[in-house]
Amino acid sequence: xxxxxxxxxxxxxxxxxxxxxxxxxxxxxxxxxxxxxxxxxxxxxxxxxxxxxxxxxxxxxxxxxxxxxxxxxxxxxxxxxxxxxxxxxxxxxxxxxxxxxxxxxxxxxxxxxxxxxxxxxxxxxxxxxxxxxxxxxxxxxxxxxxxxxxxxxxx
Amino acid sequence: xxxxxxxxxxxxxxxxxxxxxxxxxxxxxxxxxxxxxxxxxxxxxxxxxxxxxxxxxxxxxxxxxxxxxxxxxxxxxxxxxxxxxxxxxxxxxxxxxxxxxxxxxxxxxxxxxxxxxxxxxxxxxxxxxxxxxxxxxxxxxxxxxxxxxxxxxxxxxxxxxxxxxxxxxxxxxxxxxxxxxxxxxxxxxxxxxxxxxxxxxxxxxxxxxxxxxxxxxxxxxxxxxxxxxxxxxxxxxxxxxxxxx
Numbered sequence: 576x577x578x579x580x581x582x583x584x585x586x587x588x589x590x591x592x593x594x595x596x597x598x599x600x601x602x603x604x605x606x607x608x609x610x611x612x613x614x615x616x617x618x619x620x621x622x623x624x625x626x627x628x629x630x631x632x633x634x635x636x637x638x639x640x641x642x643x644x645x646x647x648x649x650x651x652x653x654x655x656x657x658x659x660x661x662x663x664x665x666x667x668x669x670x671x672x673x674x675x676x677x678x679x680x681x682x683x684x685x686x687x688x689x690x691x692x693x694x695x696x697x698x699x700x701x702x703x704x705x706x707x708x709x710x711x712x713x714x715x716x717x718x719x720x721x722x723x724x725x726x727x728x729x730x
Numbered sequence: 731x732x733x734x735x736x737x738x739x740x741x742x743x744x745x746x747x748x749x750x751x752x753x754x755x756x757x758x759x760x761x762x763x764x765x766x767x768x769x770x771x772x773x774x775x776x777x778x779x780x781x782x783x784x785x786x787x788x789x790x791x792x793x794x795x796x797x798x799x800x801x802x803x804x805x806x807x808x809x810x811x812x813x814x815x816x817x818x819x820x821x822x823x824x825x826x827x828x829x830x831x832x833x834x835x836x837x838x839x840x841x842x843x844x845x846x847x848x849x850x851x852x853x854x855x856x857x858x859x860x861x862x863x864x865x866x867x868x869x870x871x872x873x874x875x876x877x878x879x880x881x882x883x884x885x886x887x888x889x890x891x892x893x894x895x896x897x898x899x900x901x902x903x904x905x906x907x908x909x910x911x912x913x914x915x916x917x918x919x920x921x922x923x924x925x926x927x928x929x930x931x932x933x934x935x936x937x938x939x940x941x942x943x944x945x946x947x948x949x950x951x952x953x954x955x956x957x958x959x960x961x962x963x964x965x966x967x968x969x970x971x972x973x974x975x
Contacts, residue, residue: 597823597947597948599874603874605874605875605876606873606874606875606876606877606882608877631879631880634879634880636879638879650875650877650879650880651880652880652881653873653875653880653882653884654873654880654881654882654883654884654885654887654888655880658880677888679873679884679888679889679934680934681889681934681935681936682874683936683948684822684823684824684825684936684938684947684948685823685824685948686824686874687823687824687825687871687872687873687874688824688825688871688872688873688874688884688889689873689874689875690873690875
């Protein structure tokens with residue numbers, strides 16, 4: 576009787592000691608990119624723009640070589656509070672310096688942390704006089720999805 | 731505070747047994763009948779877990795240890811306790827963290843094994859109540875990001891913080907064996923199934939590991955553990971003399 580019960584317990588241990596895998600489900604919240612639109616300052620309307628050689632400062636690789644878009648989405652550096660991009664338009668370079676607060680939000684074991692961003696007012700274009708960017712305006716400072724436009728670049 | 735209460739509880743258990751033992755002693759029983767007594771405190775075991783110190787020293791963690799004690803009070807029934815201290819660097823899927831803390835477990839073991847005369851091995855079932863006080867310090871982590879143009883590894887700042895003063899309580903159901911290899915020295919192993927009762931929830935993190943309980947899985951309050959034990963048994967021989975005339 577006793578022997579039988581301890582065998583039962585051993586079996587119980589073997590069955591229950593298998594752990595469920597903690598996987599991050601598809602469709603879980605994720606880190607989002609900043610969404611940028613362009614405003615032609617002559618007509619004050621949004622328009623698409625053709626940009627070349629978009630790359631981050633201190634990065635060797637180019638993120639977009641040649642892009643023609645009305646909504647540009649750029650990843651932000653989640654382990655920093657500032658991300659700088661060089662944008663080339665009509666053979667003229669300008670630097671977009673995005674400053675923000677990265678807020679890391681814990682989801683669960685499988686997904687870990689994601690990053691949300693709050694864009695700071697001091698976001699600017701660094702090459703003022705010779706650059707092609709005339710002005711930058713923030714329309715939505717929080718990045719929690721990629722649907723809404725966060726930034727307007729006036730050119 | 732909680733720990734002090736636990737100590738008092740253990741102490742009170744031992745005093746009750748002592749009092750009961752005294753009462754029996756006062757009755758006029760022939761010394762030959764001593765072995766027939768229901769309550770028979772005859773063996774104190776003290777020991778250590780062999781696995782934790784070896785694991786911690788081979789992984790460059792601070793020394794982890796577990797002290798084990800049990801007191802046999804009936805023929806097959808012992809009260810038992812474990813006290814441990816743990817320091818462990820855990821490389822999880824997304825977050826690497828260091829778990830440090832102390833725990834205490836107390837409960838009982840019940841022996842199922844019928845020994846031949848003169849032998850003292852055991853196969854036992856047991857139960858423990860356990861409580862742990864611990865810290866989980868996040869060392870570094872990877873931000874979940876579909877875009878990897880920038881590094882998503884966070885090595886300092888942000889959420890790399892020490893979640894201190896965490897608490898957890900759980901029950902353990904265990905099965906184990908203990909074999910007397912040299913006189914009074916026993917080697918053993920026990921497997922444990924842990925049922926979490928409470929676990930504090932730090933701000934913007936969860937306790938993925940609890941010292942003593944081990945890995946905590948999402949949406950599941952069961953865990954598991956084991957220990958390899960080396961124990962020394964101290965036979966308690968009470969001088970039972972003939973009744974006072």
